[in-house]
Amino acid sequence: MKRDIKCTINGRQRTFYADPCASVLDVLRDVLHLMGTKEGCGTGDCGACTIIWNGKAVNSCLLLANRMENAEIWTIEGLMKDGELHPIQQAFIEAGATQCGFCNPGFIMRIKAMLEENPDPTDEEITQGLVGNICRCTGYKAIRDAVKIAVKKQRR
Amino acid sequence: MVAPLAKEIFEPETVEEAINILHRKGEDAAIIAGGTDLIISLREGVIQPANIVDIIKLPLNYIKGSRAKGFQIGATTTAKDISTSGLLKKELPILVDAAIHLGGPQTIELATIGGNICNASPCANFTNVLAALDTVIKIKGPDGDREMMLKDFFRGPGITGLKRAEVVTEIEIPAIPGAYGASYVKHTLRKEMDIAIVGAAALIIPDANKVGKIRVALGSVGATVLLAENARKILEGKTFSSRLAESAGKAAAEKDASYIDDVRASAAYRKKITRIAVKKAVLDAWSMAKGGK
Numbered sequence: 001m002k003r004d005i006k007c008t009i010n011g012r013q014r015t016f017y018a019d020p021c022a023s024v025l026d027v028l029r030d031v032l033h034l035m036g037t038k039e040g041c042g043t044g045d046c047g048a049c050t051i052i053w054n055g056k057a058v059n060s061c062l063l064l065a066n067r068m069e070n071a072e073i074w075t076i077e078g079l080m081k082d083g084e085l086h087p088i089q090q091a092f093i094e095a096g097a098t099q100c101g102f103c104n105p106g107f108i109m110r111i112k113a114m115l116e117e118n119p120d121p122t123d124e125e126i127t128q129g130l131v132g133n134i135c136r137c138t139g140y141k142a143i144r145d146a147v148k149i150a151v152k153k154q155r156r
Numbered sequence: 157m158v159a160p161l162a163k164e165i166f167e168p169e170t171v172e173e174a175i176n177i178l179h180r181k182g183e184d185a186a187i188i189a190g191g192t193d194l195i196i197s198l199r200e201g202v203i204q205p206a207n208i209v210d211i212i213k214l215p216l217n218y219i220k221g222s223r224a225k226g227f228q229i230g231a232t233t234t235a236k237d238i239s240t241s242g243l244l245k246k247e248l249p250i251l252v253d254a255a256i257h258l259g260g261p262q263t264i265e266l267a268t269i270g271g272n273i274c275n276a277s278p279c280a281n282f283t284n285v286l287a288a289l290d291t292v293i294k295i296k297g298p299d300g301d302r303e304m305m306l307k308d309f310f311r312g313p314g315i316t317g318l319k320r321a322e323v324v325t326e327i328e329i330p331a332i333p334g335a336y337g338a339s340y341v342k343h344t345l346r347k348e349m350d351i352a353i354v355g356a357a358a359l360i361i362p363d364a365n366k367v368g369k370i371r372v373a374l375g376s377v378g379a380t381v382l383l384a385e386n387a388r389k390i391l392e393g394k395t396f397s398s399r400l401a402e403s404a405g406k407a408a409a410e411k412d413a414s415y416i417d418d419v420r421a422s423a424a425y426r427k428k429i430t431r432i433a434v435k436k437a438v439l440d441a442w443s444m445a446k447g448g449k
Contacts, residue, residue: 021160056265132260
């Protein structure tokens with residue numbers, strides 16, 4: 001049954017009327033019209049729907065909307081600041097880590113959470129940190145390179 | 157399109173309240189904790205309950221105790237909390253290992269130890285490891301509190317010994333005093349992201365050069381996680397050697413496990429891997445018990 005849900009999305013307080021038994025992914029896309037978050041597999045295997053929920057990178061397809069109540073949520077739409085791309089987004093461009101682009105929002109949100117936990121990951125930690133995301137275009141090397149570029153940018 | 161996965165969701169804040177709701181709603185309710193298994197079942201229509209009882213607000217997120225006295229872990233403790241616990245890293249690293257390899261980083265943030273057990277998958281990481289540790293499941297329900305040994309908790313794939321309106325609240329791992337070794341070998345193709353093709357967990361408490369206490373638990377090679385009793389009999393009380401570990405692997409593969417062909421592997425492949433996985437788990441556990449890694 002639908003109800004009012006209150007939370008912070010991308011730094012902004014929002015109240016919206018939605019079904020708490022729907023997935024967060026569905027609510028983001030179809031109620032809040034935040035289409036940046038993608039649905040890939042819908043079963044938690046591909047990571048395309050990754051968002052940051054209370055500081056944790058999670059698959060929004062495997063989270064019910066009742067858990068949005070009073071939560072702090074970040075999606076890809078919240079990363080740009082004052083017309084500037086986020087350093088991770090900029091790093092994706094510089095490394096050529098994007099082809100079709102479908103997996104990018106999920107990767108970028110996962111990388112954001114990963115670098116908040118561990119600002120200077122080793123190569124192995126980068127690889128391990130991204131095992132929950134699938135890219136069918138790039139072969140991952142460019143994405144790993146993007147993480148390294150983002151680490152340097154964020155250190156500045 | 158927004159497709160709600162149930163009609164109503166309840167968010168009890170006490171175990172008693174959760175039991176009352178479950179009692180009232182009967183068969184038409186499902187418990188959600190981490191949700192990483194349940195939501196997939198809801199989406200695929202495997203289960204279609206009208207009501208969901210979200211137990212995340214229950215005060216069941218804790219890791220207490222020590223190896224000398226035993227550990228108590230709350231049912232809604234996440235794999236992330238377990239994988240980052242300083243206490244467990246120092247005193248029970250096998251459980252940290254099970255948590256790290258449970259799934260990708262996004263899954264680990266949400267998945268709970270209680271959910272991993274109650275989902276009753278014969279492949280579940282925590283269940284596989286906990287079975288080797290003689291774990292006890294603490295249950296609360298309308299008729300009061302009770303306990304079950306984890307090894308007796310499962311009736312088949314997806315089926316537990318829980319009665320109507322009962323909730324698993326705590327996982328208790330008995331004390332492991334003195335020197336011990338424990339190892340978990342999970343064979344998969346896509347590392348963390350895959351469900352185990354074969355899982356083998358071993359616990360050894362040595363008695364000088366002999367194997368004192370030994371438990372070998374197997375995952376993905378039976379209808380439930382199971383204890384490999386034939387492997388135990390071969391090892392228990394014997395002077396340890398790698399040949400003995402080899403024999404234990406052979407006994408587990410030939411007598412304890414049962415195999416099916418499925419999408420992840422053939423029965424014949426699973427049998428070969430079981431033999432190797434058990435041998436490796438036993439060798440690693442012995443090496444740890446004797447002061448190795």
